[in-house]
Amino acid sequence: MKILVPVKRVVDYNVKVRVKVDGTGVETAGVKMSMNPFDEIAVEEAVRLKEKGVATEIVAVSMGITACQETIRTALAMGADRGILVETDVELQPLAVAKLLKALVDKEAPGLVIMGKQAIDDDMNATGQMLAALLGWPQGTFASKLTIDGTTASVTREVDGGLETVALALPAVVTADLRLNEPRYASLPNIMKARKKSIETIKPADLGVDPAPRLTLVSVAEPAKRKAGVRVASVAELVAKLRTEAKVI
Amino acid sequence: MTALVLLEFDAAGIKQPSRSAVAAAAKLGEVHALVAGEGVAAAAAAAAKLPGVTKVLVADAPALAHALAEPMASLLVALAPAYSHLFAAATAVGKNVLPRVAALLDVQPVSDIAGVVDADQFVRPIYAGNALATVKSADAKKVITVRAASFDPVAAEGGSAAIENVAVAVADAGSRFVGAELSKSERPELTAARVVISGGRGMQAGENFRLLEPIADKLGAAVGASRAAVDAGFVPNDYQVGQTGKIVAPELYVAVGISGAIQHLAGMKDSKVIVAINKDEEAPIFQVADYGLVADLFTALPELAAELGKG
Ligand SMILES: Cc1cc2nc3c(=O)[nH]c(=O)nc-3n(C[C@H](O)[C@H](O)[C@H](O)COP(=O)(O)OP(=O)(O)OC[C@H]3O[C@@H](n4cnc5c(N)ncnc54)[C@H](O)[C@@H]3O)c2cc1C
Ligand SMILES: Nc1ncnc2c1ncn2[C@@H]1O[C@H](COP(=O)(O)O)[C@@H](O)[C@H]1O
Numbered sequence: 001m002k003i004l005v006p007v008k009r010v011v012d013y014n015v016k017v018r019v020k021v022d023g024t025g026v027e028t029a030g031v032k033m034s035m036n037p038f039d040e041i042a043v044e045e046a047v048r049l050k051e052k053g054v055a056t057e058i059v060a061v062s063m064g065i066t067a068c069q070e071t072i073r074t075a076l077a078m079g080a081d082r083g084i085l086v087e088t089d090v091e092l093q094p095l096a097v098a099k100l101l102k103a104l105v106d107k108e109a110p111g112l113v114i115m116g117k118q119a120i121d122d123d124m125n126a127t128g129q130m131l132a133a134l135l136g137w138p139q140g141t142f143a144s145k146l147t148i149d150g151t152t153a154s155v156t157r158e159v160d161g162g163l164e165t166v167a168l169a170l171p172a173v174v175t176a177d178l179r180l181n182e183p184r185y186a187s188l189p190n191i192m193k194a195r196k197k198s199i200e201t202i203k204p205a206d207l208g209v210d211p212a213p214r215l216t217l218v219s220v221a222e223p224a225k226r227k228a229g230v231r232v233a234s235v236a237e238l239v240a241k242l243r244t245e246a247k248v249i
Numbered sequence: 250m251t252a253l254v255l256l257e258f259d260a261a262g263i264k265q266p267s268r269s270a271v272a273a274a275a276k277l278g279e280v281h282a283l284v285a286g287e288g289v290a291a292a293a294a295a296a297a298k299l300p301g302v303t304k305v306l307v308a309d310a311p312a313l314a315h316a317l318a319e320p321m322a323s324l325l326v327a328l329a330p331a332y333s334h335l336f337a338a339a340t341a342v343g344k345n346v347l348p349r350v351a352a353l354l355d356v357q358p359v360s361d362i363a364g365v366v367d368a369d370q371f372v373r374p375i376y377a378g379n380a381l382a383t384v385k386s387a388d389a390k391k392v393i394t395v396r397a398a399s400f401d402p403v404a405a406e407g408g409s410a411a412i413e414n415v416a417v418a419v420a421d422a423g424s425r426f427v428g429a430e431l432s433k434s435e436r437p438e439l440t441a442a443r444v445v446i447s448g449g450r451g452m453q454a455g456e457n458f459r460l461l462e463p464i465a466d467k468l469g470a471a472v473g474a475s476r477a478a479v480d481a482g483f484v485p486n487d488y489q490v491g492q493t494g495k496i497v498a499p500e501l502y503v504a505v506g507i508s509g510a511i512q513h514l515a516g517m518k519d520s521k522v523i524v525a526i527n528k529d530e531e532a533p534i535f536q537v538a539d540y541g542l543v544a545d546l547f548t549a550l551p552e553l554a555a556e557l558g559k560g
């Protein structure tokens with residue numbers, strides 16, 4: 001079974017992003033970029049399925065500017081077999097990404113797509129569900145456990161009340177939550193090997209998709225800042241302040 | 250312009266996040282509500298009492314019993330032509346179902362909104378809440394999930410909407426519910442609680458979360474956790490507060506043994522009053538805390554329980 005893993009290049013999770021003074025976006029110049037952490041988990045899961053003999057080939061896909069190649073290289077160093085870059089300068093929103101992925105799935109015919117549940121830049125949490133819809137495939141979102149048994153995927157999902165398990169007829173889309181696994185660090189030899197793996201570059205037009213965004217950014221504002229309050233010296237002082245000053249207990 | 254809001258419910262009635270979604274939808278005009286599931290007569294009656302809801306659509310079918318995304322999405326798509334906006338709370342169910350609906354309608358969804366500007370423009374947090382984006386949708390129909398913590402819920406009672414049954418023919422879409430393992434708790438739900446007390450990696454072990462219990466009892470609080478505490482197996486996943494967990498905005502949030510990473514702050518920094526208990530006086534959580542106590546939690550928590558007992 002072939003597995004397709006979409007990987008997004010995002011501002012590193014350790015960076016505290018700043019809103020541009022003119023309110024047109026956030027400052028990304030000179031900021032450290034990395035693979036979306038949930039996508040690392042997705043790649044790891046695919047690699048483990050290959051190590052178990054369930055998967056035969058892993059294709060990593062990233063969409064966006066040329067630099068997204070780096071993100072694909074990271075996936076290749078973790079164990080993906082080859083990469084596809086869908087190159088465009090257009091800002092891609094989940095609907096466009098889902099359409100582009102659908103076109104790639106039609107070409108590549110994977111048995112499973114594993115992706116992140118959420119990109120930590122746009123915080124949309126939408127693309128996997130949308131891809132599943134466009135393909136008419138079942139979806140297993142927010143996965144904390146995945147087992148493949150013949151033609152069925154069993155997915156344990158993190159839901160508001162705890163955990164839920166669903167059985168999906170393959171092919172299916174699975175989105176990774178934090179507890180699915182702990183992604184490996186790529187070893188130096190594997191990073192070297194990844195340089196020899198192929199990355200194919202195509203354009204949205206080659207896939208017959210119009211990637212134009214449907215949402216326009218009107219403005220970006222800084223959220224209200226919280227001020228650090230006071231230090232209390234004891235538990236008794238804390239409780240007294242909560243009772244008489246804050247009046248919340 | 251009429252909005253349809255997908256409701257979630259349990260034996261106690263319509264869930265609070267869904268009532269917040271109704272409040273968000275009501276800013277635009279008329280609101281209809283959808284109750285979908287199996288054996289949902291009581292929930293439909295509860296929905297009819299929500300102030301601001303003028304009609305309740307009821308879809309009662311075995312295929313809808315577990316709110317699986319595939320049948321729920323085909324139901325919503327079938328109902329969509331009559332509505333300008335489709336709403337749900339940004340809960341596990343809403344986040345699972347609505348993007349699927351949006352794709353089937355060729356719409357770019359607007360996820361996790363924290364504000365309604367007008368029928369086309371919405372405010373949503375991005376980058377773990379470090380920025381608030383105002384976005385304008387060019388789609389004819391809007392598909393929206395609502396950050397419940399940002400909208401005061403409508404009351405549970407007061408309205409009297411008409412109830413209408415809708416017939417559903419849901420095709421098999423390849424998914425099957427196998428089972429659920431839900432956390433049992435007598436406490437209020439995290440996203441609905443007036444007070445939340447959360448433990449982090451500093452708690453050191455799952456059994457130490459018991460130290461939070463007497464305090465939570467006295468304050469009527471829900472218990473939450475940081476990702477690190479969940480990853481370490483101290484508490485179940487549904488305790489996680491943060492960018493990629495639950496978003497809470499209670500009157501009082503008490504963070505115990507939590508450093509205050511951006512991803513955690515994203516889930517609680519809109520709380521009215523924040524208390525931090527941490528032994529490291531440099532911990533970033535103190536930068537957002539109204540009241541900071543530099544102390545070892547293992548001495549502070551028993552003291553806090555005792556002090557509240559004096560009340
Ligand atoms: C993609 C992604 C998503 C994430 N999503 C979330 C999320 O939704 N929610 C979330 O919380 N995190 C999330 N994180 C993780 C986040 O970055 C932090 O790693 C996490 O919040 C740290 O948890 P913590 O504060 O409990 O642990 P630590 O950072 O280890 O802090 C423990 C604190 O406990 C204090 N402490 C230790 N012992 C004691 C004691 N005896 N008494 C008092 N204080 C003590 C220490 O001083 C320290 O400040 C995410 C990370 C990534 C990459
Ligand atoms: N530009 C992109 N390139 C590759 N994968 C993407 C891209 N955008 C989104 N994805 C995938 O979709 C997931 C969810 O993203 P989102 O719906 O934007 O939160 C991510 O974790 C990725 O797996």
